Amino acid sequence: RRPDVVVMDLHMPGMDGFAVLKHIRSRPLPVRTLVLTALADGESLQRVIELEADGIVLKTEPPRQTVEAIRQVAAGQVVYPRAVHNWLLRRANRRRTAGPSDALSDREREVLKLVAAGKSNQEMAARLHLSPNTVKYHLQNIYRKLQVNNRTEAANYYLQNKHRL
Known part of the structure; x- marks a missing residue:
């Protein structure tokens, strides 16, 4: 049934x-x-x-x-x-005046900060109490939202814009 x-x-x-x-x-x-x-x-x-x-x-x-x-x-x-x-x-109010980094969720900001610190997916998963697949999901969202292609570009974006994140 x-x-x-x-x-x-x-x-x-x-x-x-x-x-x-x-x-x-x-x-x-x-x-x-x-x-x-x-x-x-x-x-x-x-x-x-x-x-x-x-x-x-x-x-x-x-x-x-x-x-x-x-x-x-x-x-x-x-x-x-x-x-x-x-x-x-x-979230709706933030999107009205949003730049690329404003579209990031709080969790995505945490992941981005750890990427910029050079952490691996496994290290991020352990620190944030997530599965490695969930970390990969967040990374895909970050790349899409920031219009970057990889970890290096994402880390560079973070370092250039961390005052706004």
């Missing part, structure tokens, strides 16, 4: 929650998904939204709100907490 709602974390033992969400969304009839997470950083929220999760609940919310969110998602509603709405508004 197919579940009504999949409730999942982004960080599960042996699995990348983003990859699981992407897989669910790639299915012909994707099941509704509710992401239960402690991560409220912009980059994680952006990825969850891009991967079309039906809802997000922060682990800091009371259990009754989590149960209510599950019911709402099962009924076909999209559920995002106030923190996500606030983040989306801040």
Whole structure:
């Protein structure tokens, strides 16, 4: 029997929650998904939204709100907490006056700083508590947003513009 709602974390033992969400969304009839997470950083929220999760609940919310969110998602509603709405508004306001580096998320700025410090993907993953694949994902976004082709160009961009980052 197919579940009504999949409730999942982004960080599960042996699995990348983003990859699981992407897989669910790639299915012909994707099941509704509710992401239960402690991560409220912009980059994680952006990825969850891009991967079309039906809802997000922060682990800091009371259990009754989590149960209510599950019911709402099962009924076909999209559920995002106030923190996500606030983040989306801040992001929209930043983009109105944005230069290339303004498009970077906070996590991408952290990764860019570590690239400029000469850190490897493995070192960045360990320091930021991410998988190496997530670091690669951030690097691809950085290259695209800054319109650079590689780590060296990204590091050079950082060194020339760190006062604005």
